[in-house]
Amino acid sequence: MSKTLIDLFSQxxxxWHSRHGRSGLPWQGKRDPYAVWxxxxxxxxxxxxxxxxxYPRFxxxxxTVKKLAAAHIDEVLAEWAGLGYYSRxxxxxxxxxxxxxxxxxxxPSDPDSLEKLKGIGRSTAGAIAAFAFHARAPILDANVKRILARLFAIEGALQNKLVNDGLWSLADKLLPKKPSDMPVYTQALMDFGATWCTSRKPACLSNEKKCPFEKDCQANLINQALSFPQKIMKAKSPEFDCNMLLIRSGNSILLQKRPSRAIWGGLWSLPESNWVAKSDKKRKLPTxxxxxxxxLPNENVGPWLKACKDVTLGSRIKHVFTHRRLWMQIWEVTASRNLELKxxxxxxxxxRQLGRYGLPQPIKILLQGLNLVRDGDLKN
DNA sequence: AACACGGGGGG
DNA sequence: CCCCCAGTGTT
Known part of the structure; x- marks a missing residue:
């Protein structure tokens, strides 16, 4: 009986990785689970x-994991600022x-225990177990899903549970037999998806790259690499307007810590008004x-308005999220004195201390664009 | 099963 | 400008 793709895939x-894989990245070749994680x-x-x-900065x-555990969440968020998905x-x-x-x-060294930890799902648990402990655990990120969907011409949306379960099962069957091969195999899978079996320009459609699986890949054999995995049309994201207050008093700016579950959760941002859907044409222009x-719903607005002067309309910023588009109208205000904050x-x-705080990227860019922030003020 | 969650790259 | 990319947690 001849060897099948499933038997030969990992080797x-x-x-392929020995000739074309990425190497020299600072997180590669480590067995310290903290560094891998x-x-x-x-x-x-x-x-x-x-x-x-x-990564090196972090x-x-x-x-060490102990230093991270002992830190204040604001320090961690400040270090993470600009990377997005702050729940991470x-x-x-x-x-x-x-x-x-x-x-x-x-x-812990086994994938099941790793998966019970906050922020570690099945795929990340597999990666940590493979890199740090040489466990024969599969990963299944978007790159791997794409590779497998093409190699085996898997029909159906990735969101479909049966499709997803089938991919996990396949990923498991493809693992190398030797545990000591797990780190290089896992790395090779990630590199192959990121650089060769890419979403838009896979190697099989390129003149420069020769895919080692071109004779095995069911999608390529019917010239349909780009048709896998199946993509789902998604609706256009809704648009919103809001106002933001850039209140200055002397050398200070008033910032507000955002609720942890919201967009930019836990970061420090400008006080902002409610978001209003742009399609809501009946809304009145706010005063x-x-x-x-x-x-500032918890503050006593009367004294604030009295203490504010030089109210000017600042810039209008567009920011795009996965499921929302937001227009932020900045109002620049000078407060004549520091008011008591409730x-x-x-x-x-x-x-000068802004660098100690995690700021949303558009707010950071806004403050950099204003001359009131000097080079280095935003560095921590 | 569907949605929420930021930021960056390329056309 | 628009489109594409992407794990985990929550609901």
């Missing part, structure tokens, strides 16, 4: 080029505390007083 992939979380939803800048600031940072912090309190500061009342989520931040 062919490892051979941080890199895997950071690499979720974030490109290698970005992680290349931020590891220098939080060199909150889960990272939470998970570090779990590892310290439940496992004495040592990560400045309205904006204040919506932005809510704990409000704080006067000296401009």
């Amino acid at each position: 062919k992939l490892i051979t 941080v890199s895997e979380i950071m690499l979720q939803q974030t490109q290698v080029a970005t992680v290349l800048e931020r 590891m220098k600031r939080f060199p 940072a909150r889960n990272l912090h939470n998970c570090a505390q779990q590892v310290v309190s439940e496992f004495g500061g040592r990560f 400045f007083k309205n904006i204040f009342e919506e932005s 809510s704990e989520d409000l704080r006067w931040i000296p401009i």
